[in-house]
Amino acid sequence: MTRMPPEVGNLEVKMHSDTHIVRQRFRVSYEYPVAFTEGLFTPENSLLLSTVTAYEPERQHRLFFCIDSGVMDAWPGLITDIHRYIHSHSASMSLACEPVIIQGGEACKNDPQLVQALLTKFADDGVDRQSFVVAIGGGAVLDMVGYAAGTAHRGIRLIRVPTTVLSQNDAGVGVKNGVNAFGNKNFLGTFCPPFAVLNDVRFIDTLEDRDKRAGMAEAVKVALIRDAQFFEWLCEHSAELGRFERSAMAYMIRRCAELHLQHIATSGDPFEYGSARPLDFGHWAAHKLEVLTDHALRHGEAVAIGIALDSCYSVEAGLLPEEALETICGLFDDVGLACTHDLLEASGVDGRLLIVAGLEEFRQHLGGELTVTMLRKLGEGVEVHEIDEGLLLRSIDRLMRRARAA
Amino acid sequence: MTRMPPEVGNLEVKMHSDTHIVRQRFRVSYEYPVAFTEGLFTPENSLLLSTVTAYEPERQHRLFFCIDSGVMDAWPGLITDIHRYIHSHSASMSLACEPVIIQGGEACKNDPQLVQALLTKFADDGVDRQSFVVAIGGGAVLDMVGYAAGTAHRGIRLIRVPTTVLSQNDAGVGVKNGVNAFGNKNFLGTFCPPFAVLNDVRFIDTLEDRDKRAGMAEAVKVALIRDAQFFEWLCEHSAELGRFERSAMAYMIRRCAELHLQHIATSGDPFEYGSARPLDFGHWAAHKLEVLTDHALRHGEAVAIGIALDSCYSVEAGLLPEEALETICGLFDDVGLACTHDLLEASGVDGRLLIVAGLEEFRQHLGGELTVTMLRKLGEGVEVHEIDEGLLLRSIDRLMRRARAA
Numbered sequence: 001m002t003r004m005p006p007e008v009g010n011l012e013v014k015m016h017s018d019t020h021i022v023r024q025r026f027r028v029s030y031e032y033p034v035a036f037t038e039g040l041f042t043p044e045n046s047l048l049l050s051t052v053t054a055y056e057p058e059r060q061h062r063l064f065f066c067i068d069s070g071v072m073d074a075w076p077g078l079i080t081d082i083h084r085y086i087h088s089h090s091a092s093m094s095l096a097c098e099p100v101i102i103q104g105g106e107a108c109k110n111d112p113q114l115v116q117a118l119l120t121k122f123a124d125d126g127v128d129r130q131s132f133v134v135a136i137g138g139g140a141v142l143d144m145v146g147y148a149a150g151t152a153h154r155g156i157r158l159i160r161v162p163t164t165v166l167s168q169n170d171a172g173v174g175v176k177n178g179v180n181a182f183g184n185k186n187f188l189g190t191f192c193p194p195f196a197v198l199n200d201v202r203f204i205d206t207l208e209d210r211d212k213r214a215g216m217a218e219a220v221k222v223a224l225i226r227d228a229q230f231f232e233w234l235c236e237h238s239a240e241l242g243r244f245e246r247s248a249m250a251y252m253i254r255r256c257a258e259l260h261l262q263h264i265a266t267s268g269d270p271f272e273y274g275s276a277r278p279l280d281f282g283h284w285a286a287h288k289l290e291v292l293t294d295h296a297l298r299h300g301e302a303v304a305i306g307i308a309l310d311s312c313y314s315v316e317a318g319l320l321p322e323e324a325l326e327t328i329c330g331l332f333d334d335v336g337l338a339c340t341h342d343l344l345e346a347s348g349v350d351g352r353l354l355i356v357a358g359l360e361e362f363r364q365h366l367g368g369e370l371t372v373t374m375l376r377k378l379g380e381g382v383e384v385h386e387i388d389e390g391l392l393l394r395s396i397d398r399l400m401r402r403a404r405a406a
Numbered sequence: 407m408t409r410m411p412p413e414v415g416n417l418e419v420k421m422h423s424d425t426h427i428v429r430q431r432f433r434v435s436y437e438y439p440v441a442f443t444e445g446l447f448t449p450e451n452s453l454l455l456s457t458v459t460a461y462e463p464e465r466q467h468r469l470f471f472c473i474d475s476g477v478m479d480a481w482p483g484l485i486t487d488i489h490r491y492i493h494s495h496s497a498s499m500s501l502a503c504e505p506v507i508i509q510g511g512e513a514c515k516n517d518p519q520l521v522q523a524l525l526t527k528f529a530d531d532g533v534d535r536q537s538f539v540v541a542i543g544g545g546a547v548l549d550m551v552g553y554a555a556g557t558a559h560r561g562i563r564l565i566r567v568p569t570t571v572l573s574q575n576d577a578g579v580g581v582k583n584g585v586n587a588f589g590n591k592n593f594l595g596t597f598c599p600p601f602a603v604l605n606d607v608r609f610i611d612t613l614e615d616r617d618k619r620a621g622m623a624e625a626v627k628v629a630l631i632r633d634a635q636f637f638e639w640l641c642e643h644s645a646e647l648g649r650f651e652r653s654a655m656a657y658m659i660r661r662c663a664e665l666h667l668q669h670i671a672t673s674g675d676p677f678e679y680g681s682a683r684p685l686d687f688g689h690w691a692a693h694k695l696e697v698l699t700d701h702a703l704r705h706g707e708a709v710a711i712g713i714a715l716d717s718c719y720s721v722e723a724g725l726l727p728e729e730a731l732e733t734i735c736g737l738f739d740d741v742g743l744a745c746t747h748d749l750l751e752a753s754g755v756d757g758r759l760l761i762v763a764g765l766e767e768f769r770q771h772l773g774g775e776l777t778v779t780m781l782r783k784l785g786e787g788v789e790v791h792e793i794d795e796g797l798l799l800r801s802i803d804r805l806m807r808r809a810r811a812a
Binding site: 018019020021022023024025026027028029030031032033034035036037038045047119120123124126128129130150151152153154155173176178181182183184186187188189190191192193254257258261264265266270271272275364365366 | 424425426427428429430431432433434435436437438439440441442443444451453525526529530532534535536556557558559560561579582584587588589590592593594595596597598599660663664667670671672676677678681770771772
């Protein structure tokens, strides 16, 4: 990532009764490439080389690799490939140390010792602000490594190599990092654009079917709130997607990533200072379901259920035409994603549905006012600030009945 | 602080052999007031009220106060004043909890448990992204609280109330936070502009003379590298400053803060992505001296010595006219700041001066190339990328002889 010079830099000095106020103003420009390639560590593939040398072609750059344990399992030759790649371009790059393997999955975001261990290694190996941390893995590993890289030396250059559908089409291309703490998801984190994102389609091939499916939920989400044409494409290609055909998967991932990037660049609020989160459609319930199932549900699986729930609510609230619900749920059926979960109906000791607490937790995460995105039509979201609990119960009931009838 | 909508939001899609690249681009605008007032917590002073309500005048805002133990010692009535202020404006503000007292001085940046305890309290008290953390204290407390606030929920709104000369004229008005780790100063931190900075001149009155003096070093520094006229003013008013006269102190602080703010806004690199640190004039040796003296030297005292050393080096290297050195050292003499320290001459077991290691540590902190600011004339810095050890030894020797002769 380059950040170009800020273009506003004026100070205004105002007298305000006895108080003198200087108004500090500046702008920071962010730029980073999100690349889609095949065979990233094949020596002939110049993408990583040209990324690392983009701004200082003459230097030998130091790279610190962090690899998701799940990726290592699927690609046992990966470290050899990395060594060979670095060796082939040794004038321009060197390893700060042997690649570090990080336990994949949400667990790595729950263990503060892991962040601490990684920071210690940055310090021990003399990783500095001009070094590159290359994180290869799923969303959780990218989040955790990104948090460590984002806070060490006030930010080390981070190259993300997302390896799952979900990270290639969503979290991995964005500007956030984070780890969980005190029982709160992403309680700690920063907004910190990466230096580059390098997506290699080959990593998708070795995913479990379940993970290939789960990652489609974010594509359905962003299509539903932003792009009717993409939603139509998803429906038309649901059979290919259900069979994980490579060209359909590749287009689904790339278009979803593009919509996500476009949102960040044009929303007016890339670092989320306001309390609206249009991209969090379906996410209030998804976050809660992940916790209630102790992360037995994948994030994408939970998002699919959250989308189904909020789509059903949108219909019940009279925002969305009746027939849209079946189109949405039908798409999930086709690609093999469930629209419900038994825990949607679980109650606490007070008799209240446990899922409902997710709304208050979501509000608290946003700060201030509750803002939830619902659907006005297929391809267009609408923000609401109140959720009617009665309608919510009716929506859950309706989805459960639909599931039981299938 | 408000961040205005980014104004660039275009994606360019390029084909690059088999690789498809989307270039993500956006800008983030930052804006925050730096106010100079008197009696911040006097109920009639509307500054804090108008700051907190600037963007949402209708809401009741939650404030979480963190107070430097040193400030509490000097202002035992401060918590009562805060309660009274909040009470007087209870429609617009409330306390998230009783103010938290934080051990002042560098020690608070060395103890990871303190950050952890503060984060726990944010979580326990439901502090969210729209809440305000108000940090009242010296630079170390502002840095530590700023780091906790900057990483919790990916950034809680931070209002800084700097209470020392050094924090009011320098660190407290800038965009950084940090804590020490693994023996490295500010190893952990983020670039995170505050929501507002509220300087109350009354806090200066109760500082120890030693701290009033130490804070002047940053004013001398920024004047020397940026503003000949301000340097002249400092020389002309050195007697008043030596007596800590309020109007001279207030102007010195405000002008120094303005130059610091101007640098951030116009340098082209507010978040320090490059490896130049023009404002770190005199700081490589200062950082090392602080460590060597186990922080017995105040930061400002160390900076004064670092400035004297690099000014002397500038003369020895033929960059700066001979007579400038005496003008600079004379100013330090007048305000009561030492230009040397015995540890400048201390050697390690290998016979090498310990201070010299500070250069390599500084280079490592910057990452990549060593960039040190030296002086070309009074009011103008110049960057150099190599330091001649022989000239450095000669400079140390010369300063020590000057000190002994006094």
